[in-house]
Amino acid sequence: MKNKNLLALTLLAAAFNSCTDHFPENPETPVVFKEVASIDLGETAASEISAYDPATARLFTVNNESAAKVDVLDLSAFPAITKLQSIDISKLGGVANSVAVSQGKLAIALEASNKQANGNLIVMNTATLTTIKQIAVGALPDMVTFSPDGKYIVTANEGEPNADYTADPEGSVSIIDVTDNYNVKTLTFGAFAGSYNQLALGGFRVYGPGASFAQDIEPEYVAISSDSKKAFVTLQENNGIAELDLTTGTILKLHPLGSKDISKMANAMDASDKDNKIALAAWPVKSFYLPDAIAPFSSNGSDYLITANEGDAREYAAFDEQKRVSTLSLDATVFPDAVTLKKPENLGRLRVTSTRGDIDNDGDFDVLYGFGGRGFSIFNASTGQLVFDSASSLEEEVIKAGIYDDDRSDDKGVEPEGVTIGMIGNKPVGFIALERVDAVAIYDLSNPSAPKFLQILKTGDAPEGVLYVAPDKSPNGKGLLVTSNEGDGTVKFYQI
Template sequence: MKKKVLLVLTLSAALLNACTDHVPQNPEPENPASFKEVASTDLGGTAASEISAYDPTSRRLFTVNNESAAKVEVLDLSAFPTITKLQAIDVSALGGVANSVSVHDGKLAIALEATNKQANGSVIVMNTSTLAMIKQVTVGALPDMVTFSPDGKYIVTANEGEPSPDYTTDPDGSVSIIDVTDNYSVKTLNFGSFAGVYNLLAMDGFRVFGPAASFQQDIEPEYVAISMDSKKAFVTLQENNGIAEIDLTSGTILKINPLGTKDISQLINAMDASDKDSKIALGTWPVKSFYLPDAISYFNVNGSSYLITANEGDAREYTAFDEQKRVSSLKLDPTVFPNAATLQKPENLGRLRVTSTRGDIDNDGDYDVLYGFGGRGFSIFNAANVQLVHDSGNGLEQEAINAGIYDDDRSDDKGVEPEGVTVGTIGNKSVAFIAMERADAIAVYDLSNPAAPKFLQIIKTGDAPEGVLFVASDKSPNGKSLLITSNEGDGTVKFYQTN
């Protein structure tokens, strides 16, 4: 009897060990400062990898590829870090360029501009497993970004409405709200009702300046973040230098929040203004720079809600209208700029690109204020009132300099150009990932105190990261937090994990 009991105990122990062989015992907590590249795939050349979205159900990654035709690549991550490229989704027959993708609950939304870029675009909704089309919904002109609300009820697009190169056709900038639960009914909102308060908005740095453009034509929505309760959307109006608040339930635009300017004469905002000074040196200059944010993300910390923006900067540059001028080409007011001749040398401020649309305060034909493009960093706002909680100052560029990856050739033109941003939760920490297009890198920050983010690390990416995506550990294909960058310059998709 004793031998039988011993045998049963031995077999039980062996079975227990076999069952737990692949389960980590007391797994090490993930360290958000320890991201390293664990996998990579090459989808082609320039524009072959732009924006990605991940579906945890099918374990597929969907990546926009516009290198040669409008399509969405399908990558199987079920055996991650092994990546298997499946048949791509070709949407070229349904419209023009694919600009963005988003996933929720087995549905893939693709933002597709029209073949005529100034005409209304569409959102294509597909099943992520079968790739069967569920619906094609008409939205506004040039849907540049698409996202699902957290509850999956809404699909929201930022419709940029860019003008034609000759500026003869300038469609309204708009935001479309698609109600998934109401057979994909759509409501497209323009900003015409705010035209009457433009002078007040302009006092705080909001810009409407296109040739002969109405207020609603000039507005150019860029990116959307949605509150966790799925009731409100926050939309960056990049060229206009503002953030719009939208009530998704009523389908109304509540407010436009102007973003003001960044004072480069303050030491905390010091920047390198020249690509011809043979050095990398942050300095103070008599410049005010418009923030002009691209991506925006929504997050919660300790019961409060916040927004974070990547302040890329963007200028209108068309055949018929280019707002950019170098400081060396401008006539500066001699009273405001008594040292204009020195200031306008190429090694000083002469090479810096500024806007020609503002700065002649007294309308006497010379410039009294110099307005630059982009905040060269990131900002954090209280989502309740869109009041500034933190701006990174020159901190982001200083970290790029410290890492030896700052590109001095871009000093005269928006610096590291922070374009993408997303926030993920690792353990109990909110962590920001900021994509720097010109430094080819992601900066990682701990947002536990939104008023004082803590820099954690810089991660090298492929060329010109356009999209940055965070997949939480409970949705990741291998149970660990996953960071994914879609790199427009070289067509790669890169994957990073902790520890």
């Protein structure tokens, strides 16, 4: 009897060990994320960007709906969440656009009351909430981040024009050296003006009315290398990425991002919100990537960058580059079926730029350029070369999940806006916030040339900020995903 029991136990153990697909080696292996907590900040169009301080177990969230402030959330008893006294910064200037945390310091990017004037960076103690330093930076600081070693704070100063385009400040990047009494160096892009013709061949765009090269550049988001030596800055409306050397405080290169060929079935998209169906198809269109967020990660000893290719256009009272295909004159040789293409159920509703595409300057369009990549891209950080683009696969997963919004088909689709990386089971995992379907797409990036789709996770309305807190820094010792949802003012928390 004893031998029979021993044999049975041996067989059971062997069967258990063979079920590796059901019993992951690491409990943090991504199987499925689920919502574990949520808080409503009480206001619409709030909750934009969040940053977490592990020392105090506090989450800091930008909230500008009623006044310029940063909400402070206590996660020390997580999943219970306590809202503490907000940080009122309304007397310091305009509104806060971004926050970042490192080594007990909170950095707040604050635009001026006059958005075209220089903004400020406020550095505070995360525990006492007292101000450590206020530093002048460029116009409209839109994003702030710390280098991994905490030595540098970098702001992307977008420098947007005013509504009538009579004032257009130069876009810039400010590098603050924390170890040198917060000494600041603000860099502009005028030195690259002579390279524009070559950059334009690669899809780089400079096109604001009356704007110089330096004025037209609009830095959006910053990623910093793991060794804290380089920064990579998306220039969204310009369709490029700037590479900076933080140690010397110089701009090294501008990388044009080209365009996505929608005539290839691999890049198929739904171009109409009036066709009464969701159907991806190839169309005679090229689309500029125009990335918003960017994040760094490493895999197998190499460094990479991932971008969320949102696709923002310039849209002002005095200048709106967007036109629907139905309103354009199309070259008859290139588009012999123009009448059919311009129907609302085909390409007629699609928004394209009016600033490029008339190659022979005869008044009609020879190429149609749309906005956004409707997915994400991965680049080699050392060479700038494209390693992977999600083509139509991300939107295919959204369609499978039953949450695709056909009303956005004519206008950038799912609109990927935010992106962050979490290390889970020693693998880099990407979280891409999809603004127009209220969801986060999750991918295993351990093979950067062939990411593996893991999950579509529903969020609050219009997720803008997406943050991953590693288990060793999380308030409950488990990896924590946080989304800041601009549309409904919620902050949501997810764990495996």
